[in-house]
Amino acid sequence: MAQILDNCPVCSGQMIVKELECMSCKTRVISEFDNAANPLNIDPDLVDFIKVFIYAEGSIKQSEKLLNCSYPKIKNLLKKAKIALGVKDEYSDNHTSIIERLDKGELSVDDALSAIKNSQT
Secondary structure, eight states: OOOOOSBOTTTOOBOOEEEEEOTTTOOEEEEEEOOTTSTTOOOHHHHHHHHHHHHTTTOHHHHHHHHTOOHHHHHHHHHHHHHHHTOOOHHHHHHHHHHHHHHTTSSOHHHHHHHHHHHTO
């Protein structure tokens, strides 16, 4: 059975499903349906990565092996997946900015540790 296309192969416009048919009795339902295969309209390559990452039970190392790619590539795909799924990671972003400020010399190690501890409460 053919896979549902998300985008038009001619103009790249969004495709919709308009008809469903029962394989047993041949009943047909005509309407506009959500794409059940990819309801969030995410890039199919990114969906494949998410499936692999879930299969690997969140292990970056295992995902690297399964996809035969590097750690930075997996991290980049994770960032893209977070964006595509609308996941906000304020906790991580806050710690990243503290670490960046520490790296630039704007904070001492003690101040950085204190800021991280305060952000957890």
